[in-house]
Amino acid sequence: MKTCISCGMPMTKPSDYPLADESKDYCIYCARPDGSMQSYPEKLEGTTEFLIRTQGLDKEAAHQIAIRTLSKLPAWKGKENNIE
């Protein structure tokens, strides 16, 4: 089983992949409509928005959690430097 390099989601079925392309290492939620992978700023904004929308977190708290959480994923290693 692959996990998305950008958000960590397990990818278990074709519909988890962008355009059902199982050769990709990132999931459908980390892809743009054309199937390419979202940039770091796009993913950071999306993750922050997700935490606010689904769990009601404070904007700044969600932003900091998103930075720290993404920094642990293969696609974004080393991206947390700006918060140290």
Next chain:
Amino acid sequence: MKTTNRQLQKKQTKEALLRTAYEVFSERGIMNTRMSDIAQAAGVSHGTVFAHFQTQEMLITKVVETYGGKIALRTHELAGSCEHMKEILSAHLAGIMEFEPFYTRLVIENRLLAPAARDVWVSVQSSISFHFSQVAGREIQSGRSINLPTHLLFNIWVGLVHYYLANGDLFAPEGNVIKRYGETLVENYMKLIQTDHRTRGRQG
């Protein structure tokens, strides 16, 4: 391949220590447990524990990352195929039940943990809020659920579940909160958020 064997053994010792720590934390609490308690429970010296985890905080974080990750993955597996709200609530509880003593410790103590461990707690919540929000969106759209912001629907649900877990000694002294109250919580939460009572009656 001496090195490989040694590395493998080191990895196995580390995993065994994590497992022991998980069990001791589940039973006695996270902040309540000392490194020496884990060494004793695992039948190794303090030095062995320190060789793998330099500080108590590093050990706690690693246990929370490892088992929080398992809880999140299991939740994702169980909730991923749910069509309706009632199914997703039951799936959420089924996932918690498999890890109930440890999950309960996280409910009580996560606020006291280091940021890395606290972030794992948020990830565990994300593993259910992700599927919950999709289902809630559909149910609101189709008029089956009352129209509240998704995060409030979610927080009302987890607030209820976590309250029962945090006070499990009062609600279920035998130690099985979800087994004893899970169905009741699902049923009554559904009554709170459902709009079409007649349809629900016919469906049983």
